[in-house]
Amino acid sequence: MxxxxxxxxxxxxxxxxxxxxxxxxxxxxxxxxxxxxxxxxxxxxxxxxxxxxxxxxxNPYARYLSVGTSNLVTVIIPEMKGDFYQMLLSGIDEVLVKHGYSSILYPLYNNRRYEALKKSSELLLSTDGIIVDAVSVDGVLKDLLNHNTPTVCVEQESEMFDSVMVDNYYGGVIVGDYFADLEMEIFVVTHRKSHELESTVFDERLEGFQASLEKKGRNIDKIYYVPLDWESAFEVARRIFSRHKRCAIFTTTDYLAVPIIEVARTVGLNVGKDVRVCGFDDLPIAQVLGITTIKQPIHEMGKIAAEMLIKRIKGKAKDKVAKVILKPELVIRET
CATH class of the missing domain: 1.10.260.40 (lambda repressor-like DNA-binding domains)
Known part of the structure; x- marks a missing residue:
């Protein structure tokens, strides 16, 4: 032995x-x-x-899951903040339910939960399939996943498994093209990846934005890196508007755009004229507040991922790893 x-x-x-x-x-x-x-x-x-x-x-629960087919799918996400994951999961569940499956959600939002998953991985080994959002399967989860378990990656590329993602770099390029013609100072409020469990999408959006501006002879005047919380974004907004009364700000997620807009209006600036703001994602709050943003098909991305997984589970997919890349689009609103 x-x-x-x-x-x-x-x-x-x-x-x-x-x-x-x-x-x-x-x-x-x-x-x-x-x-x-x-x-x-x-x-x-x-x-x-x-x-x-x-x-x-x-584990009685894991043993129950491993009897033949469990009709369950494990969905791993890096965190549970904001509407993005609710929209993504609604797309996933819409397809799973249609095929008689249910999802089990495992938020991998800190190293403690990651270590727990490494020590007891029945959740990954006993369900019929796995959908992983934003967390690197080829890197972070490489040693935890069984290559024979149907797996689909979302918001990331994989050499081993099927994947579906939005072209975040291109989304940044679209914003850069839009901002390049504005006669204003240009700022970015974004989030920098601080550990391996976090997504790289914010960096990709920033890279596309920067490349587009430079191609048109413009530059980013300053980049502000903040945690993904409103308190930090509010503080950055106060710093910006204490010095600048006319500027264009790209936030790499709608979640960070809300505090920027609120502070600008509080200090008496006209958002859409004195201050231009563009977010990313097209979350429900962007629609309600009239935020100009880059729309990515979040719900559709979840549906496609679930459909790809069902095909793998039922043995109807080709052996070759499949990749689906969706294109984002600019939605111009009041800001």
Whole structure:
């Protein structure tokens, strides 16, 4: 039998530990636990011996999921802030429900949850498929995912699995083309990736914006990096408008545009004339507040991801990894 090197006796033994110890796949361990007839007697005895020696206690919930098909899909997202994820999940669930599936949501918003997932990955191994938004599958989750488990990536590219994304760089280019003709100072309020669990979409949008401006002989006068919270955005807005009464501001998400607009109006500036603001995403709040923005088809992206996953689960997809890239568009409103 194999060995589980560095096994911490205080740590809960997982199905992956049993598979490693018995030199078999996780699926084989699952079949043994569920008394499947599709396992040889020799393999079954080897797995049962590993279970005894390691003291493995099956997770009742994971064991329930691993009986044949669970009709469940795990959806991993980096956080739960804002309307973006609600829109994305509504698209995913619309398709899943139509095919008789339900989703289990796992927000991976800090290292503690990431470490917990690494220690006990039944949630990934026992459902019928996985949809991962923004978190790098080829990097961060590479060692946690089984290549045989149907998986689709959203907002990111993958060499191993199907993916669907919006061309964020091109979205930035559109804003740059729009701002280049404005006779104003140009600022950017954005979020900088601070750890590996965060998305790179904000950087891609900024890169496209900067490239477009430079091509037209313009430059960004200043970039403000803030956490994804309104308090920080409010503080930056106050700093900007204490010095500048005429400027154009690109926020790489609508979420950060709201405080900018609120502060501008509070200090008596005319948003849409003295101050021009363009966000990104076209969230419901952008529609309500009349924010000029880059619209990305969030709901559609969720639907496409779910449809790709269902095809993989049912064995109807081609062996070659599929990539779908959606184009964003500029929506000009009051700001």
């Amino acid at each position: 194999g060995t589980v090197k560095g096994q911490n006796k205080k740590r809960r033994v997982t199905i992956k530990d049993v598979a490693l110890y018995a030199n078999v796949g996780v699926g084989t361990v699952s079949r043994v636990l569920n008394n499947s007839p599709h396992v040889t007697l020799e393999t079954k005895q080897k797995v049962l011996a590993a279970i005894r020696e390691l003291g493995y206690t099956p």
